[in-house]
Amino acid sequence: MKFLDLAKVYVSSGAGGRGCVSFRREKFIEFGGPDGGNGGRGGDVLLETATNLNTLIDYRYQQHYAAGNGRGGAGRNRTGLDGKDLVLRVPTGTQVLDEDKETVLYDLSEPDQRILFLKGGDGGYGNAHYKSSTNQAPRHFTPGYPAQERTLWLRLKLIADAGLIGLPNAGKSTFLAACTAAKPKIADYPFTTLSPNLGVVSVGSKGDEASFVLADIPGLIEGAHEGQGLGDRFLGHVERCRVLLHLIDGTEEDVAANYQTVRAELKAYGGGLTRKAEIIALNKCDALSEAEITQKIAALKQVTKKDIHLLSGVAHKGVPEILRALLGKIKARK
Numbered sequence: 001m002k003f004l005d006l007a008k009v010y011v012s013s014g015a016g017g018r019g020c021v022s023f024r025r026e027k028f029i030e031f032g033g034p035d036g037g038n039g040g041r042g043g044d045v046l047l048e049t050a051t052n053l054n055t056l057i058d059y060r061y062q063q064h065y066a067a068g069n070g071r072g073g074a075g076r077n078r079t080g081l082d083g084k085d086l087v088l089r090v091p092t093g094t095q096v097l098d099e100d101k102e103t104v105l106y107d108l109s110e111p112d113q114r115i116l117f118l119k120g121g122d123g124g125y126g127n128a129h130y131k132s133s134t135n136q137a138p139r140h141f142t143p144g145y146p147a148q149e150r151t152l153w154l155r156l157k158l159i160a161d162a163g164l165i166g167l168p169n170a171g172k173s174t175f176l177a178a179c180t181a182a183k184p185k186i187a188d189y190p191f192t193t194l195s196p197n198l199g200v201v202s203v204g205s206k207g208d209e210a211s212f213v214l215a216d217i218p219g220l221i222e223g224a225h226e227g228q229g230l231g232d233r234f235l236g237h238v239e240r241c242r243v244l245l246h247l248i249d250g251t252e253e254d255v256a257a258n259y260q261t262v263r264a265e266l267k268a269y270g271g272g273l274t275r276k277a278e279i280i281a282l283n284k285c286d287a288l289s290e291a292e293i294t295q296k297i298a299a300l301k302q303v304t305k306k307d308i309h310l311l312s313g314v315a316h317k318g319v320p321e322i323l324r325a326l327l328g329k330i331k332a333r334k
Contacts, residue, residue: 004055056090250285285310
């Protein structure tokens with residue numbers, strides 16, 4: 001299934017049915033009178049989160065949605081049928097944006113969350129509603145209230161406990177495959193990952209096991225906030241993460257500059273990403289000598305002022321220690 005995290009949708013609630021003008025005419029009954037029924041109510045538009053969805057691909061091929069209109073009233077005081085409600089099911093973590101693509105109307109971040117987005121129009125009154133002692137044969141009725149129409153954007157931000165960030169080919173997909181059952185595409189060229197991937201990490205022994213969700217997003221390059229490479233559109237998927245794991249390719253010459261490049265893109269994007277807890281790991285350390293590891297750790301510590309973890313996703317070196325560190329940060333922020 002193709003991953004889609006942004007969709008434009010046109011929705012409309014149902015219009016109310018019109019009231020009816022009718023008079024009672026029955027054989028052998030001396031007195032008649034008005035008996036026009038009211039119109040039915042139009043259907044509402046509701047938004048509902050679904051735990052079995054993880055993409056907005058359903059809204060790629062159909063963008064226009066409308067609730068059912070209310071039916072008109074009828075004689076014998078019969079009220080029109082109400083219109084059918086429209087329920088749009090979206091993945092948990094979806095934001096509902098206004099037409100300007102910036103104003104957040106709703107943030108559907110809870111499972112089985114349901115909101116009323118557009119209200120259906122009320123039905124009109126039939127002439128039986130207007131009868132009185134001084135108006136015994138009214139011919140007045142009201143039409144149903146009109147429908148509401150709205151254009152909205154749906155933007156999905158995946159809900160994960162930890163997020164992987166780094167330059168292209170930093171080994172993020174390899175690390176995800178090493179510690180979860182996820183099967184991301186892995187290759188020796190940049191931008192192998194074209195869409196976010198999720199995996200569930202289990203830490204600890206059987207009976208004392210804890211788990212968390214890890215998100216892998218496509219790599220960032222310098223100028224990503226200006227649209228370079230794949231841009232920064234996928235950074236929204238780590239906005240909800242409690243901790244970030246910053247992977248740095250140890251085989252690169254200037255690891256400190258690589259770290260600063262990614263941090264600069266996080267700052268340019270905003271969203272509070274630079275304030276999140278961060279764990280830094282020097283990846284692909286199995287391809288480095290002891291002298292190179294010492295030199296590059298010193299260079300990273302000079303710019304980060306933090307502890308640097310050694311990691312190799314291919315050789316599974318340092319993976320358990322990193323996972324325990326991530327779990328500790330996640331628990332501390334819950």
